[in-house]
Amino acid sequence: MNNNKNVCELPSSAVDVLVVGNGPVGATIAALLGRYGVTTLVLDKLHDIVLMPRAIALDNEALRILQLAGLSEDAFEKIVIPEVKMHSPVLGQFGRANTQGCIDGHPKLVTFYQPDLERAMRGQVSRLKSVTSLGGFELESLVEEADGVVATVRDENGHSHAVRAQYLIGADGASSRVRALIGQEFEGQTYAEDWLIVDAKNRHQSAIDHIEFICNPQRPTPHMPAPGGRERWEFMLQPGESREELESPESIARLIAPWVNPQELEIERKAVYRFHARCCNRFSKGRTFLVGDAAHITPPFVGQGLVAGLRDGANLAWKLAWVLRGHAAPAILDTYDVERRPHAQAMINLAKMMGRLVMPKNKIAAFFIHGFMRTLGLTASTRRYFEQLDIKPKNTFKHGLFVPHRRGDKLVRGSLFPQAxxxxxxxxxxxxxxxxxxxxxxxxxxxxxxxxxxxxxxxxxxxxxxxxxxxxxxxxxxxxxxxxxxxxxxxxxxxxxxxxxxxxxxxxxxxxxxxxxxxxxxxxxxxxxxxSDEVTPDRVSSTINEPIRLRA
Structure with a gap:
């Protein structure tokens, strides 16, 4: 792998797969493709890892995918989260999720520091001979042909280069250039509320050991620990509050005063975001595929944003490798969308439901919603449904690259084989x-x-x-x-x-x-x-120089 920020030379010959975007999802896909021996080129606008935490939670399935990509258990620091609590200012604790224990050899829920994960994954990729990773390149256009994709990229000096690949993966985030170029539209909603994210450091002795949601309709606030003595708060902005106003040191000190003495507060990052719940109507077009935030954006209320992207990568990478190595027909690539999109949408729907619990519109709505949740917790079956995370959509496919399941079998076709x-x-x-x-x-x-x-x-x-x-x-x-x-x-x-x-x-x-x-x-x-080659991808040659205009 070449990850030298001073080197701008692209491979002279064609590659099997071009990955656009070298964030955690793009790097994980590169690691998987490299393990399968696929010649891969990863391009990103940036040379270095962004030294700011963004994603913060991973579940057992995500950790298993990172294991699949070659990361050891101690490759990056994690905090195991034993429980998630939901508090109402009127009713007290009205909900709880038990996240103790392990599934398939990994903790149910951990928090992490994203730069640590990205650094570990790039280190894993650097050991793979078939993968080259370069920064300083931005995608301009795509030409899809019968036997490949030609991407035009621009380097930092303004020079254009052509890269030929058999397949292209867009792992370039929520503002994906790849998604725009292939005309895959986002469907879904953008929440009207903005949120202030505050990450504090040097909280080694003071940070909480679990995740809590303060479900106050006046100011909903998720709060959680992170490795390295870090702690995160997310504050929903109230009507009339501006980004500049809430990002001021005085406002942050006031907001965090219930937890931290303002004189002891050390801010690592502060930023205002608007959460989204959006999904493409298809995750691929011809030889081009979308993964992670380029394909779907999940509100953060169930910590599944990055996890969903990692699931995309695990599902797609081996299928590309099998086609490229002649082990399978290209038609299997159609099952990427068939398998992944329904589950990604189900996770978005769960996050939207959790969002309604976290941020009720007013005190009356909060009283009835939180009271109903507390009542459900009085019976064992409904309490288990929420506390033991049975509410979480299982990563079991209804249709795809497997023989249909037979009712009554403990081993479910289309689901994960257990790890022990x-x-x-x-x-x-x-x-x-x-x-x-x-x-x-x-x-x-x-x-x-x-x-x-x-x-x-x-x-x-x-x-x-x-x-x-x-x-x-x-x-x-x-x-x-x-x-x-x-x-x-x-x-x-x-x-x-x-x-x-x-x-x-x-x-x-x-x-x-x-x-x-x-x-x-x-x-x-x-x-x-x-x-089987009964279903073949659309291979009509097309040239796309500018993004197709999306519907408003």
């Missing part, structure tokens, strides 16, 4: 995703998959980018030929009968599963999913 602690043949204790690796993996539950396949079937699976793995109970040994792991805490094996084969995609989504005696059918149906 395992032991390898080399006696190493690690998380199971590390054993799955970067492949399409056929996992045998208590059986060696190779023992159930003919030589031709084994070759056919490997041609699809396939790998083989056997899982057995702790303490058992395998006499088989494929890679082998022990399920240390018996968390994976109870989910299916002994002898079951499970096809797990590189993004850890369950593609298919079947009894071992039906191994041949499983392989044929997976091959049909990957190699």
């Amino acid at each position: 602690w395992i032991r390898t043949l080399q006696k190493q204790i690690k998380l199971s995703d590390d054993a799955l690796g970067d492949n399409l993996t056929l996992v045998g539950f208590g059986v060696d998959p190779l023992s159930l396949l003919t030589a031709d079937q084994i070759v056919a699976w490997e041609k699809m980018g396939g790998h083989f793995l056997e899982v057995r109970p702790r303490g058992q040994r395998s006499g088989g030929r494929c890679d082998f792991i022990e399920d240390m805490n018996h968390e994976i094996l109870p989910l299916a009968a002994k002898g079951t084969l499970v096809a797990v995609r590189p993004d850890r989504i369950i593609m298919h599963h079947a009894p071992g005696k039906e191994a041949g059918r499983l392989l044929r149906e997976c091959q049909s999913l990957l190699m």
Whole structure:
């Protein structure tokens, strides 16, 4: 990787994938593509990481994707959040979410410092030979042709350069130039309220250890800790208040006085934002794809903005790699939009609902809404629905690149394969995703998959980018030929009968599963999913020099 801000030379030959935008989502996609061996060029207007915190929360799924991209658990600092509380000035605490514990080997909820994450991810990318990353380039126009995309970019000296790629990814944020050039419009709403974000530092001994929402209709205020002795407050501006007025030191000191002695306050960042709830009507067009804030913008009330972008990257990167390596037909790229857009929209809808709880319009609305929430908490089933985060939309697809789910199966096709602690043949204790690796993996539950396949079937699976793995109970040994792991805490094996084969995609989504005696059918149906070319992307050559005008 080349990340030297003084170097402005672009690769002379074509690349497989051009990524526009080197924020946390763009860098994560570059890391994933690099792990899959895809020749990738990442371009950004800026050379360096923006040293200001923006996103602040990650859930267990996001942490699992960062693990997939190659980041170790200690690659950047995190604070584990045990609970989220919602307070009413009239009714007191009316809601709570229990975020203690882990799912799939990672904490349910953490806060982090975004520059630390970006620095760690860029460091991971720098170790990948197939990825080049450059700053100082701005996208001007796109030409889509039958066999690729030609992007015209301008360097800092005003010179234009042409970059040819087989596919292009727009990871260039909410004001995406890529989105404008391909004419994908945002749909949704912009909230009328502006919010002042205040990040304070040197709060090592004083910061709270959880997240709280002060749901006061006069001044709603989310409040949370962050690594490095940091703390964040978000204050909604009242009608008639200006940005300049509220950003003044006097106003900030007054707002934070209930928590911090103004004389002890050290401000790291202050900024006014308007929150958005918007989503494109399609995440791709031809050979160009949108990810993260370029495709969807989520209000911050459930901490899912960056998480959604990371999900995009995990879903798209392996599909591009499989097409480029000849393991799959280009038609599978259509499933990126089919799988990701409904879930992204569901998260936006949840954030909008939480926004109504956080910022009721007046005291009367607050009394009834918060009172209703408190009443729901009196029964065990509804309390669990909110406290145990059952309200959060599950990352389970209804349609996409998998065999349809059968009712009653514990392993749900189109959902994430569970992750657990395992032991390898080399006696190493690690998380199971590390054993799955970067492949399409056929996992045998208590059986060696190779023992159930003919030589031709084994070759056919490997041609699809396939790998083989056997899982057995702790303490058992395998006499088989494929890679082998022990399920240390018996968390994976109870989910299916002994002898079951499970096809797990590189993004850890369950593609298919079947009894071992039906191994041949499983392989044929997976091959049909990957190699079908019934649906092909629109490949009509087009030139776009200026953004298509968006509807007001």
